[in-house]
Amino acid sequence: MNPSLTLVTRQGNLPVSQHVSCNECSLNPVCLPLAVSSDQLSELEQIMKRGRPLKRGEHLYRASDTFESVYAVRSGALKSYSLSEEGDEQVTGFYLPGEIVGMDGISTAHHMSSVKALETASVCEIPFDKLEQLSQRIPSLQHHFFALMSREIQADRELHMLLSKKAADDRVAHLLLSISARHQRRGLSASSFRLPMSRYDIANYLGLAVETVSRIFTRFQQNSLIRAEGREVEILDRGALCNVGRAETQRRA
């Protein structure tokens, strides 16, 4: 609770710069290591730090903190958000294991959003200046980071379309499919998973009211597209979920 106490605990129990071993990490095939050859991996490991896990609700960083590092998610889940001038929250993204968070803020030297843990989560910290230096020597690493950011931009463009053109059902369906795909990528079940975020966060992210999201979950369930119990979700009819908005009116028994 007390900041200085937290600091002591962190530095006392878990050395801040504990050695990171990507080879022993199950995320190896989906995370940063895929960008570098095995003999260069140790160089990457050298600059990475692993901190103590974050508890639900704890911040990884806050908007206006100075930008120093990007982070690879090891476990758990995080959300990024920012506040408008009027003070209301906009959830801007969700981050699952194997994904990189914190790439905003490179240009301003300050983070432009805040990131907090949705559940107990741990991350590998990658000091960005070190990463830039390393990228000078490892072309594939430089390329990988350009590609990562490019993919982030692409995803944002897709979201742009979702928010500007698609109805509420589509948006929710899209999110479910996105989470599903990201699970599958890690070798987990694509059809059965637990959502790490609340209905509130989903609604906020998708530009909808909580009530609307809730109703849509219910409707999807009634139409046997999914089975949902709280945050536990099972995808029953992936095809139909992809086509929500296409066959808008479910004229089925």
Next chain:
Amino acid sequence: MNPSLTLVTRQGNLPVSQHVSCNECSLNPVCLPLAVSSDQLSELEQIMKRGRPLKRGEHLYRASDTFESVYAVRSGALKSYSLSEEGDEQVTGFYLPGEIVGMDGISTAHHMSSVKALETASVCEIPFDKLEQLSQRIPSLQHHFFALMSREIQADRELHMLLSKKAADDRVAHLLLSISARHQRRGLSASSFRLPMSRYDIANYLGLAVETVSRIFTRFQQNSLIRAEGREVEILDRGALCNVGRAETQRRA
């Protein structure tokens, strides 16, 4: 009209790799050169190519073209857009002189969107593989590109908030202010300019109906926030324009 004829014209009249001289370019202070020292500028100029200008409606590239280059806008204006599975267009961005377009597609080796000229426009082509090589040797260039992409991500996050939380007036006001700021950055008038894009494109970009955008222009004009005549716009009350959505109901005579 005939592709091969166009090709001849291009290569005949204007060599594809015509030397680019950033020092003689008025965009020098807002474009790429700001990333490199003057003695390294020639290296950058070396890899850039200037093609023939694009006419209104011509494509710079199309979605699924192989990704080879990014482009710095020299003059005119461009829009990027993509098509949904149902075939309708989503305008994803507008690009003005001094700005870089084409940074999607790095990860896939194919462009994920199309870019076409809104009016006669010219660009400097920057082959991306060459740029990566150069970035290996010029840290500030590498950093600048990371920063550029980071800023793109930031802008997308802001747009996310705009689309998910803000009312139609806010969205239009925001766009006008954005165009204004980008004009100012180039040393042009911040308060008086010509919009390069149609009402249709504005509406599409902001996730609104054309009619709504048109009505809002009219309303802004009635309330003396702007003076608008077709695409010609003058900002009369910048403060009020920033606060649209704050003082929603204009209880004024």
Next chain:
DNA sequence: CGCACTGTTGATCCAGCTCAACTTAAGTGG
């Protein structure tokens, strides 16, 4: 075991969409 958070459901309302008619501007060919 109680208080606060998270989620669901119902009823009502309104911002912005759709449809429609019309005006103005911009090409285009004779």
Next chain:
DNA sequence: CCACTTAAGTTGAGCTGGATCAACAGTGCG
């Protein structure tokens, strides 16, 4: 250079998807 076509923009009227307000049901943490 003007008549004609087509695209771009504006205005009006009415409809609707999703927001808002409200009440209630789990759920879980301290």
